[in-house]
Amino acid sequence: MDGLLNLWHxxxxxxxxxxALIMIAVGCLLLYLAIARSFEPLLLLPIGFGxxxxxxxxxxxxxxxxxxxxxxxxxxxxxxxxxxxFMGVGALTDFSALIANPRMLLLGAAAQFxxxxxxxxxxxxxxxxxxxxxxxxxxxxxxxxxxxGPTAIFLASKLAxxxxxxxxxxxxxxxxxxxxxxxxxxxxxxxxxxxxIQMPQLRAVSKKExxxxxxxxxxxxxxxxxxxxxxxxxxxxxxxxxxSGVVDxxxxxxxxxxxxxxxxxxGLAVGSxxxxxxxxxxxxxxILVLGALAFAIGxxxxxxxxxxxxxxxxxxxxxxxxxxxxxxxxxxxxxxNKVGLxxxxxxxxxxxxxxxxxxxxxxxxxxxxxxxxIVG
Amino acid sequence: MDIxxxxxxxxxxxxxxxxxxxxxxxxxxxAVTLMSRLMNRFDEPNSNEPVRAAKIHSQQGVPQAHIAAIxxxxxxxxxxxx
Numbered sequence: 001m002d003g004l005l006n007l008w009h010x011x012x013x014x015x016x017x018x019x020a021l022i023m024i025a026v027g028c029l030l031l032y033l034a035i036a037r038s039f040e041p042l043l044l045l046p047i048g049f050g051x052x053x054x055x056x057x058x059x060x061x062x063x064x065x066x067x068x069x070x071x072x073x074x075x076x077x078x079x080x081x082x083x084x085x086f087m088g089v090g091a092l093t094d095f096s097a098l099i100a101n102p103r104m105l106l107l108g109a110a111a112q113f114x115x116x117x118x119x120x121x122x123x124x125x126x127x128x129x130x131x132x133x134x135x136x137x138x139x140x141x142x143x144x145x146x147x148x149g150p151t152a153i154f155l156a157s158k159l160a161x162x163x164x165x166x167x168x169x170x171x172x173x174x175x176x177x178x179x180x181x182x183x184x185x186x187x188x189x190x191x192x193x194x195x196x197i198q199m200p201q202l203r204a205v206s207k208k209e210x211x212x213x214x215x216x217x218x219x220x221x222x223x224x225x226x227x228x229x230x231x232x233x234x235x236x237x238x239x240x241x242x243x244s245g246v247v248d249x250x251x252x253x254x255x256x257x258x259x260x261x262x263x264x265x266x267g268l269a270v271g272s273x274x275x276x277x278x279x280x281x282x283x284x285x286x287i288l289v290l291g292a293l294a295f296a297i298g299x300x301x302x303x304x305x306x307x308x309x310x311x312x313x314x315x316x317x318x319x320x321x322x323x324x325x326x327x328x329x330x331x332x333x334x335x336x337n338k339v340g341l342x343x344x345x346x347x348x349x350x351x352x353x354x355x356x357x358x359x360x361x362x363x364x365x366x367x368x369x370x371x372x373x374i375v376g
Numbered sequence: 377m378d379i380x381x382x383x384x385x386x387x388x389x390x391x392x393x394x395x396x397x398x399x400x401x402x403x404x405x406x407a408v409t410l411m412s413r414l415m416n417r418f419d420e421p422n423s424n425e426p427v428r429a430a431k432i433h434s435q436q437g438v439p440q441a442h443i444a445a446i447x448x449x450x451x452x453x454x455x456x457x458x
Contacts, residue, residue, distance in 0.1 A: 102408040105401040112397045116390040123386040126379045135385060209415050216407050224400055362404075363397055370396045374389060 015057035019276030026274065027051030030169070039176035043149065043267050047169065050271015061272070068272035071265050076157050076164070081266040082150035083234045088259030089150065089361070090214070090238025091251050093329070097355040099209050100202040103309065104321070104352075108359025110305030111325030112367045114145030114298025118290050119371075125290070130282045136160050139371040141287050144171045145294025146364030147178070147328035151231060153270065155368045158376055165273030166284040170291035178331045181292065182299050182323050183339050189303045190319045195343035197310070197318040199352045207243070214239040217362065221369070227376070228369020235365065298326040302356065324353040327360030 008014050030048030034041040054062040061068045075081035098104055122138035125131045133141070140160035143152045144167060152171040156164040174181065187195075214236035221232040241251040273279075306322025320340050324332040333353035340349040 099408055099412065102405045102412075105405050105408075106398075109394075109397045109401040113394060116393045119393075120383070120386045120390050123379070123382045126382065135382060135389070138386065139389075206415060206419065208419075209412055212411055212415070213408065216411060217404065220400070220404055220407060224403070225396075359401070363401060366397050366400050367393060370393050371389075374392065 010058060012057055017057070017276070019280050020055040020057060023055040023274055023276045023279060024052050026279070027055070027271065033173075033176070040172050042263055043172045043270075044176070046264050046267025047172070047271040047274070050268040051274035052271075053268070054272040054275055062275060068268060072269040072272050075262075075265055076153065076269045077161070079154055079157055079230065081262050081269065082154035082157070083230055084262045085150040085259055085266065086154075086231055086365075087234040087238040088254045088262070089329070090235035090240075091242045091254040092259075093235075093239055093242075093358050093361070094354070095210060095213050095239065095243075095358055096205040097202060097351050098358050099205045099213055101352075101355050103313070104355030105359045105362070106309060107302050107305050107322045107325040107356035108327075108361075108363035109325075110322065111298040111302035111327075111356070111360055112146065112363045113301035114294045114296070114326065115142045115364070115367050115371075117297045118142040118145050118294035121293060122286070122290050125286050131286055133283070133286075134160075135375050137163055139375045140164075140167055141290050142294060143167075143364070143368055143371065144174065144287075144291035145298045145326070146360075146367060147171070147175055147295060147298065147326040147332070148361060148364045149175065151364050151368050153266070154231060155371060158372060162278060163283065163287065165270060165275070165279055166287045167291075168270040169274065170288050174291050174295050175328045175331065178295075178326075178328050179335050179338075181295050182332065182335050185296055185299045186303060186320055186323045186336075186339050189300060190307070192343055194307070194310075194319045195340060196347065197316045198344070198347050199318055199321075199349065200315050202351060202355075207245070210243040211240065214243065221366075225366060225369045225373065227373035228365055231365040231368060232362070235361070295326065299323045302326060302360075306356075318347075318349055318352065321349055321353045321356050324355075324357040325360045325363065327357065327364050329357050329361060330354070332360070333357040 027048045030044045030051060033039040034044035034048060050068065054068055060066050062072070063069060119138050119142035122133045122141045123135070126133055136159040140156040140163055143155045146152060149168070149171050153164065153168050156167045218233060218236040221229050238254050241247050241254060302322035302325035303319050304322070305325070306317055306319040310317040310319060318340060320336045324336045326332055333350055336353035337348060337350040340347045
């Protein structure tokens, strides 16, 4: 009889707690969003599964000694995984649209206002009882507005590891929701005439310029913002491997195998942070609300900046491309193209939006560097 | 720190952060523009002849032979549509 009782105590059914069950349901919801709705499936699938694994009773996958515990400590606590992903993103990024029209960097800069405004908003939330965000917490939450998963995870692992699960889930969920969040804001802030503006074709960019560009970005980061060099450095390495054309094998690995392997473990490790005691808090709701706000403000400020640039620029600039300044490559650029086509079926803005889009990646890496330098 | 103190820190962080991002990316803009100019200047002497040839070519517009070929193709396509 004792043996049977012991066996019963070793089953999952006897050990489930209600919060853990809710978290397993959250994991299943993420799986559903990934599989049935195709919301960022590459990340939400491993994150959702990680959330299920970490909440399994008895197995203790996230306790010291468990698989997820090690994956988290090796990959995220150390900051290695987001940086490896950034190298892959660098190898996947083509900067020619930005080099051809460098003023688009201003749009990438303006959209970062979403980050800094949300930082202020997160501190404001402290007036509501139950919220106690420190400046570090607020900075880590605000970076969701950068719409850049690896940057958000990197900064959160440095500044607010306890909030990492909620921040990563919010960042990736909202990136998947870019086609839903952005268009209404873009339409509300522009007139039909503005949306119809056609932009002149971009000039061709030479191979030499493309090779020098990542080196130049790195040199400027070293000179002015060394705190951002982990992110920018890995990004530039990936991009140089791509553009130099002499290490295609390495560039291909960075774009495919390395980024894919890292994505699996990054997702699992983020999922492992979705433990009931950390996630089922009022702070998570705050983070989700602030994240949406950060996206909306970033989109709006990008559009406003593009409107301003259009007033002073000799060549016309369609204000819609400003919305792509919030990185979320290439989703945001595609959204710009789509909204542009609604107003004028012959106006293809995709290439023009890629400029601010990749500028947004640099912008959020710079913003993360600034936050690390000041708050970290 | 009380909330008021945190708020003023957050506000100053917001302003310094935005200024920082803008300054950094503005420097990058001038650097990229400068680089592109230098590159084009260095490239020109080497590839002087082909560039000129191309310019002359483009001044004359599309070659007659091409126009003829394209019109023929269009005519053929339209005939097929009927």
